[in-house]
Amino acid sequence: MASTIESYVRDNQTRFLDELYELLRIASISTLPEHNSDVARAAAFVAAKLNTAGMENVEIIPTARHPLVYADWLHAPGKPTVLCYGHYDVQPPDPLELWNTPPFEPTLRDGNIYARGSADDKGQMYMHIKAVETLLALHGKLPVNVKFLIEGEEEVGGESIAKYVAANPAKLQADVALVSDTALYKEGIPTLCIGLRGLIYTEVECSAPSRDLHSGLYGGAAPNAVFALVEMLSKAKNAAGIIQVPGIYDDVQAPAAAELDSWKNLPFSEEEFLANEVGSSALTGEPGYSVLERVWARPTMEVHGIAGGFTGAGAKTVIPAKATAKVSFRLVPGMVPEKVIAGFEKFIRENTPAGTKMTLRVLSGGPAIVVNPDHPAISVAARVFAETLGRPTVLTRSGGSIPIVGDFASHLGIPTVLMGFGLPDDGLHSPNEKYKLDNYYTGIRTIARFFEQYGV
């Protein structure tokens, strides 16, 4: 019996997993300079595996920060070209003490691979490489033309790939991009994501007295940098979750009625979402919007971290001179990043307490994305996905941001198929991040089939 996609993946499943483990063991944390050499090692690993799979023109492309990995296979004249994107960098693993097993020692438990980056995005990016290997091994050729562009800065804003895409439209020219960095709506439900929120990530620094002061001697007369920052931040979003930065809601485009309707038919339980995913005593957010609207189609402001003054053990009675906060805004379709940044700058200026100074630094920013569900690649993907999992494919959005999808749209003029195999409780960016082992293999098979069907 001739080998099929199914049998090839089955016959090679141990090696496919061993290779992924090898990649997961590399602590390629892009935001921490002390891990720069790990990031470089991960890039080299990806390049080597593209080469072994049979891809051509494999390149490690140096950038101002972390390298890109490019490869192509362009021997299917008349067939469409797919640009595969993924990232080999990961978020920091802290707080380390909350991990049940070490973040960079992948461990299989209850059918899940536990490791930082298992779902976001090493495990998913690597499926593309194994899908290509499978087809080339079976047939000696691919049914479509394929390019790969894999980055190492996704978790730190993706500046280098954005520049590269803008500067190399001819080299990267394709009919569609394929990205696996999203999740199934729910276990077993084939899901294509056709909308992503944008993101502006900033750092606000507040300074007050010229040095930390004794709070007994100066308390009551000297400005306090931590309290000033607390005051400003508290004014930027009210207790109901409504952002107070003027103009922030002006350009928001609401989803079409049909899309909103389809969300109502998704098997969503607010109780399960609260208990199994969020794990707090109540949800928050804007009144008058459903949870899915709040996380998919409404802008947000979040404080990701705050630090200032004395935070060691015990007591130190200082009036702190400095404090900083990491603050982001998620954007929905219609919102213009530059306008949001300008609005936040103005808000800070007008709400800086007396005796203090505030500075805003924008670390990254990109708009929201929506993809036309009638594009042929989306139709093929929806069909293949439904066949593989045996259920109709649902079209959703994600509240997260994949800035590269915007760059592909604006610089290459192509849409992106967001075909991810994660699960909602994978714990991306959290301790004990996991990726379901079955979904790793299902993903490889589904992507190989997508290439096949898209090439028909």
Added chain:
Amino acid sequence: MASTIESYVRDNQTRFLDELYELLRIASISTLPEHNSDVARAAAFVAAKLNTAGMENVEIIPTARHPLVYADWLHAPGKPTVLCYGHYDVQPPDPLELWNTPPFEPTLRDGNIYARGSADDKGQMYMHIKAVETLLALHGKLPVNVKFLIEGEEEVGGESIAKYVAANPAKLQADVALVSDTALYKEGIPTLCIGLRGLIYTEVECSAPSRDLHSGLYGGAAPNAVFALVEMLSKAKNAAGIIQVPGIYDDVQAPAAAELDSWKNLPFSEEEFLANEVGSSALTGEPGYSVLERVWARPTMEVHGIAGGFTGAGAKTVIPAKATAKVSFRLVPGMVPEKVIAGFEKFIRENTPAGTKMTLRVLSGGPAIVVNPDHPAISVAARVFAETLGRPTVLTRSGGSIPIVGDFASHLGIPTVLMGFGLPDDGLHSPNEKYKLDNYYTGIRTIARFFEQYGV
């Protein structure tokens, strides 16, 4: 010519300074467990020097945390007894990078000793020991009975000495306590402090989701621990500096009209205070009160430090699960610590945002203190101080807290002479803390004279 206090101090000035340097080199940071052995070394140093000075019954008294040092000399029958108090522990030196010379390598520049603890309180506490040495060396006896009780937990709440004083009133019985842990109102102006604010120091912890969450996937629906803490804290004090914890101002006793009048005659310049001490662009605090009233006679709430979420370099898009803040209240006469704590607990309970939990931990607490200016020891101290510096002594308050003064009042029934030789810009608790070298020697001479005159 017979030796005098002046000539003895002059003849021994190099040794007096070398000894102080030796003490300042010991990093006796009481709040950091990794410095426990340094704290113990500082206690041993103090005990040894009390012994060499001629004090008797020198004891290092173990406690639950850092040791006390006791000594006495009780051979002046019919004369009053002075209980000398000081502390040999210091605040942490961070932020280290702001020190011009290392905090634990005392350095003389422009007539000042730069080192952590130089003014607060090693340099001042050590003057007492050298004053006793001077008198015993000159006369073979002291003009009054003297006891020493030196602690190593002043910067962490002073729990052990509070217990010890409460448990040993007979051993510590005295007519007055002498404390040098305050500052001259201004260079050259003899100053006795007759009022201190109290202090309640707390830690507030907020928890929201059960783990850090991806802010894209959950932003808009999940509670954020940092933002919840920011919201609660911002409500606890308004932009005008008025504390919003209900009942906090109910028991505040305003200073008498005569005391308020005397403050108006002090050479205080708001411009100089702002420029030379605070170093910000404006002062803050309750409208309708002068700066001196705000720092000496009004309660305050300060946030000393805050930490939560991701605060490393770069970007991490988490909704943080936990955040903590160090929060204190300064109390003025009339205010009852237990009532303030209960009020803050209630305020937190009523202002905890939906989906989050807050816990309050009280690290230390003590009431404000006022001393009767007509007490004989205060009169003698004022006269001697005026003679030494050649100007009339002014009576002030301090916004800081010296909890032991309250313990001496309640358990031993004695007032405290607060005769300090620091300067307002000494930078207590700040980088580049200093103590003026001249004031070290002047302090030794003035304290020796105080013993002489109080014994007449």
